[in-house]
Amino acid sequence: MSPRRVASGLALVMTLAVCAGCRGADDVAGMKELQRLRSGTVDVVLLSPREALHQGRDTFTIEFRSTSDGSLMDVGGVKASANMPMPGMPMFGSIDVQPASGKGRYAAASDFSMAGTWRLAIEWDGPAGRGSVSFSTSVQ
Ligand SMILES: [Cu+2]
Structure with missing residues (x-):
């Protein structure tokens, strides 16, 4: 995998993690x-x-x-x-x-x-x- 691909993969994982964190949470993030x-x-x-x-x-x-x-x-x-x-x-x-x-x-x-x-x-x-x-x- 190219470095760019790894970076975009990481970004996707992080985005999913953030969304999972919001779901069900009762507070507005930040x-x-x-x-x-x-x-x-x-x-x-x-x-x-x-x-x-x-x-x-x-x-x-x-x-x-x-x-x-x-x-x-x-x-x-x-x-x-x-x-x-x-x-x-x-x-x-x-x-x-x-x-x-x-x-x-x-x-x-x-x-x-x-x-x-x-x-x-x-x-x-x-x-x-x-x-x-x-x-x-x-x-x-
Ligand atoms: Cu005034």
Whole structure:
């Protein structure tokens, strides 16, 4: 076998190993938990590959987990909004939330116009009932 062939074979084996590791795993690989808030029987968790949310456009993950066993919960429709309380008038950011892989996990695309402390309101309505939480989040 040529060295190139060996290398591509190794890459394939490693890819398969990584995929086998993901399958059945309940966590998003490489994601860090930034914050968690509880509302009734639901834990709402913000996750990012980085240490914080970032100014400008960013993406992050929102998970909804059962407070009893930590499993992901189907919460149905999810909406989020962001504002920064400022003297005079609040500043508004945008967060678009879409269902991601599997129930209870959502992909969020955010746009924050400045760094600082933002209020992230997240609400849901579905099989787990209706609920909401409001995070105070540091955007870098
Ligand atoms: Cu501001």
